[in-house]
Amino acid sequence: MQSVDKIITPRWIVPVEPDDTVLEGYSLVVHEGRILDLLPTAEAESRYHGETHRRLNQHALIPGLVNAHTHSPMTLLRGLADDLPLMDWLQDHIWPAEGRFVGEDFVHDGTLLAAAEMLRGGTTCFNDMYFFPETTAQVSGQVGIRAAIGLIVIDFPSAWASQASEYIDKGLDIFDRHKGEGLLSFCFAPHAPYTVADEPLKRLATLAAELDMPVHMHVHETAHELEESKARFGVHPLERLAQLGLAGPHLMAVHMTQLETGEIAHLADAGTHVVHCPESNLKLASGFCPVQALVEAGVNVALGTDGTASNNDLDMFGEMRTAALLAKGVSGNAAALPAHTALRMATLNGARALGLADEIGSLVPGKSADMVAVNLGELESQPVYDPVSHLVYAVGRHQVSDTWVAGRPLLRDRQLTTIDETQLRQRISRWQTRIAEAD
Numbered sequence: 001m002q003s004v005d006k007i008i009t010p011r012w013i014v015p016v017e018p019d020d021t022v023l024e025g026y027s028l029v030v031h032e033g034r035i036l037d038l039l040p041t042a043e044a045e046s047r048y049h050g051e052t053h054r055r056l057n058q059h060a061l062i063p064g065l066v067n068a069h070t071h072s073p074m075t076l077l078r079g080l081a082d083d084l085p086l087m088d089w090l091q092d093h094i095w096p097a098e099g100r101f102v103g104e105d106f107v108h109d110g111t112l113l114a115a116a117e118m119l120r121g122g123t124t125c126f127n128d129m130y131f132f133p134e135t136t137a138q139v140s141g142q143v144g145i146r147a148a149i150g151l152i153v154i155d156f157p158s159a160w161a162s163q164a165s166e167y168i169d170k171g172l173d174i175f176d177r178h179k180g181e182g183l184l185s186f187c188f189a190p191h192a193p194y195t196v197a198d199e200p201l202k203r204l205a206t207l208a209a210e211l212d213m214p215v216h217m218h219v220h221e222t223a224h225e226l227e228e229s230k231a232r233f234g235v236h237p238l239e240r241l242a243q244l245g246l247a248g249p250h251l252m253a254v255h256m257t258q259l260e261t262g263e264i265a266h267l268a269d270a271g272t273h274v275v276h277c278p279e280s281n282l283k284l285a286s287g288f289c290p291v292q293a294l295v296e297a298g299v300n301v302a303l304g305t306d307g308t309a310s311n312n313d314l315d316m317f318g319e320m321r322t323a324a325l326l327a328k329g330v331s332g333n334a335a336a337l338p339a340h341t342a343l344r345m346a347t348l349n350g351a352r353a354l355g356l357a358d359e360i361g362s363l364v365p366g367k368s369a370d371m372v373a374v375n376l377g378e379l380e381s382q383p384v385y386d387p388v389s390h391l392v393y394a395v396g397r398h399q400v401s402d403t404w405v406a407g408r409p410l411l412r413d414r415q416l417t418t419i420d421e422t423q424l425r426q427r428i429s430r431w432q433t434r435i436a437e438a439d
């Protein structure tokens with residue numbers, strides 16, 4: 001008998017790789033933070049002795065969800081400005097509020113709230129874009145959640161930096177000091193084509209190639225963005241990024257609601273990743289990302305929530321459901337974006353876009369034990385013919401019972417293990433008073 005840290009025996013295991021098979025009567029063995037084995041329970045019990053053995057008789061075990069685009073500190077601005085189109089929302093409400101309140105303390109407390117919400121909803125990894133990224137990295141490290149930290153770049157002075165070159169230099173300094181640390185990875189995060197000039201974008205293209213680092217950017221979010229780009233540069237933003245050397249396999253193009261057929265083929269040829277944020281796109285009335293056409297063309301499409309000031313939650317179960325329903329409605333094809341594809345987008349495809357697919361995104365021996373148990377035993381999810389159908393179409397994030405990152409339980413029976421909820425509530429309440437008073 002081999003001694004191991006943990007054996008988990010759920011009712012179903014959804015590995016996501018190598019295919020859509022759902023396993024029943026299997027156990028997953030975890031040792032030193034990694035998935036050591038995935039095998040029939042009888043064999044697991046004869047071969048391994050677990051320091052702990054968790055039996056979850058009515059649960060599905062799935063890979064941790066990867067939120068491929070968010071702005072975690074914006075939890076503090078949730079519900080501050082609703083029912084507006086993107087540029088009015090940003091220019092008249094969000095940027096003024098950020099100008100007033102954003103600092104290290106805002107980013108610290110907002111990230112902590114976001115981490116709590118994400119872990120309670122089965123998200124184990126998030127790809128962030130915000131000011132004071134080192135603070136987001138520190139909070140993530142303290143909580144134990146996996147984070148891809150966006151090294152933000154914007155031609156816009158803020159409390160964090162004053163101009164694009166300073167943003168890039170500060171980002172590189174953070175990368176140098178924290179690379180390889182814990183569960184952190186890094187992306188360049190130029191905000192959008194309309195807020196970053198050619199020179200810094202060219203510099204980022206060179207740096208991304210040199211450092212093999214993803215570039216995480218809002219692109220083709222609204223029709224207005226395309227019109228403005230045509231007027232200023234003579235081409236669509238995607239074409240401009242291609243001219244500047246950025247539209248390649250490092251690019252994670254977030255939103256992509258406006259796409260011509262030729263541009264879809266370009267994305268596929270270039271190996272560019274698309275991050276689909278259906279709820280933010282719906283709420284800001286930005287448009288519809290042609291997900292089905294992208295998938296058919298062979299583009300890797302991941303899923304993100306965007307920030308909670310435009311979503312207004314960090315619920316990846318909700319995002320899977322909305323993505324699946326919207327794809328059918330928009331394409332007029334009920335077979336568009338089936339449940340297994342939605343789950344893959346929310347797990348493995350996010351990992352691929354972040355360059356982390358060797359580490360996370362599926363329940364395969366050798367990968368990190370980032371996983372989530374979802375209780376399918378409630379009346380609302382009876383009967384169960386296909387657990388993946390329920391994960392996408394029937395259950396919600398409140399049915400997540402346990403979340404592990406690198407084998408460490410960060411949510412156990414719905415209790416956060418590394419975040420003091422009472423203290424967090426006090427901090428958020430102080431922000432609420434402060435922000436509401438200023439409004």
Ligand SMILES: CSC[C@H]1O[C@@H](n2cnc3c(O)ncnc32)[C@H](O)[C@@H]1O
Pocket residue numbers: 071086090094095098129130131152154191192218221280306307310
């Ligand atoms: C400079 S940090 C990130 C920056 O992005 C703003 N933001 C949040 N959501 C969106 C979106 O959907 N499109 C464009 N910009 C967005 C956020 O308020 C921060 O200022």
Ligand SMILES: [Zn+2]
Pocket residue numbers: 069070071218254306307
């Ligand atoms: Zn965004």
